[in-house]
Amino acid sequence: MDWMRLTTSGEDLRGVEGLQMLTMEDVAKHNKRDDCWMVICGKVYNVTRYLDFHPGGRGQLMRAAGKDGTKLFLETHSWVNFDAMLKECFVGLLANRQVV
Numbered sequence: 001m002d003w004m005r006l007t008t009s010g011e012d013l014r015g016v017e018g019l020q021m022l023t024m025e026d027v028a029k030h031n032k033r034d035d036c037w038m039v040i041c042g043k044v045y046n047v048t049r050y051l052d053f054h055p056g057g058r059g060q061l062m063r064a065a066g067k068d069g070t071k072l073f074l075e076t077h078s079w080v081n082f083d084a085m086l087k088e089c090f091v092g093l094l095a096n097r098q099v100v
Helices: 003-007 024-028 058-062 070-077
Strands: 020-022 035-040 043-046 090-094
Touching: 020 024, 024 035, 035 058, 035 070
Parallel strands: 020 090
Antiparallel strands: 035 043, 043 090
């Protein structure tokens, strides 16, 4: 199943109820292949299900697992609309966000 089909399937890709305000400590707990969250531009995404679809492979996404991956993302994918691509994985916002 391709990523676009999965995101429109109605399957819960967020894994949480409601949108949340999260700290980096919260995000850091989700740093494994079977539970992988990351921050991009102050937004927290559960990318666990996306790992198998990333063109660069799981390993590339795991570099930002449980971390703020904004700098890495912008260095390699500045043209990608992550909001649209990961909208079904959006968990919430990072509280007390520091500018990268």
